[in-house]
Amino acid sequence: MPLRGKTREQLLASAAGLFHRQGFAATGMAQILEHSGTGSGSLYHFFKNKEDLLQGVLEHYAQRFEVEIAAPARQHADPIERLFAILGFYQLMLEQTSCQLGCPIGNLAGELADSHDSVREGLARLFALWRSEIKACLDAAQDRLAHGTDTEALAMLVLSVMEGGVMQARVERSLRPFENSVAMLRDYLNRLQA
Amino acid sequence: MPLRGKTREQLLASAAGLFHRQGFAATGMAQILEHSGTGSGSLYHFFKNKEDLLQGVLEHYAQRFEVEIAAPARQHADPIERLFAILGFYQLMLEQTSCQLGCPIGNLAGELADSHDSVREGLARLFALWRSEIKACLDAAQDRLAHGTDTEALAMLVLSVMEGGVMQARVERSLRPFENSVAMLRDYLNRLQA
DNA sequence: GTCTATACTTTGATAGAC
């Protein structure tokens, strides 16, 4: 089982992009084949069906989160700035796509969370990954926060603000709902530090 | 054009329920026919295609928001309690469905916001409806809030918290992400009133 | 591991009688 094949990577990258743009059900296997430049034989050699391919995409997202978001954000020394650096990646994504696409995890969550339980579990793992990175920032800043602040609960709020902000920005085709939501969150964190 | 037909209503109710549970693309016209107990002829008499049916469902949601959520919430005299009463309807929905389903608008947003522009606009109108109701609560409480509070921006935050909280609750199959997010929001509003 | 051809199902939508 050669997990290190260029074809497999191509398949995952194409599927991830198409699922992100069009959704899972609206993306056909044929379209993935065309976009990745591979044939049906290869696809079904690596993945036993469409849902299995999706699971691969979810793993792919976990790796990309670590490399493209979590690691770069850790370069910020201040933990609160680190937290907003994480949110900043989504702001950048919105800017670069004219507020289209939205969050790849959130989109799949809305479409599939109840349909396939294994997919739901995979999405839950991804959310947990984000939250634990956010919680780590908050824990590192805990001495500055109001005594008794529940950083786990606060991390859930941060993720809610991010997902809800991205969703509104996408539907509105405007950065404002995201920017405003994040600005209010920053105001809240400021008040928690007073 | 008889907008008052029982068949049309049935079709909309069935489609709304199925889209909510399974998503748009994953729901077949045949399934809607079966669930509503109508025939293909009736469906295509009232709606010219699947997307047109979806537009009907979006209007249906706008009416239900007014009747089932906005109007009942207005019975709370205190505007801040009125706001949390609106969020309370989603908490109730999560409780009654074991945290399945999620927000019908948010789910469709994640799946379809970029595919059909007219759908995106319909979803934007629905979000605007929610936000204006929330903003009205905040405006009514403005004298209690910190001077210069941007109630429009704050309303966006409230909607972000709601959508993000529901999304996490659904993926996690637990009420906690929603409860925690809303609790933190309440703490923020309390601090804005200090 | 990849290719080509294809089996089989379901899809959204239409036609025409009533």
Add this chain to the structure above:
DNA sequence: GTCTATCAAAGTATAGAC
């Protein structure tokens, strides 16, 4: 306004040679 029959296209997945 509703019924039944049906179409053409697209869907996922498989078979078997190379």
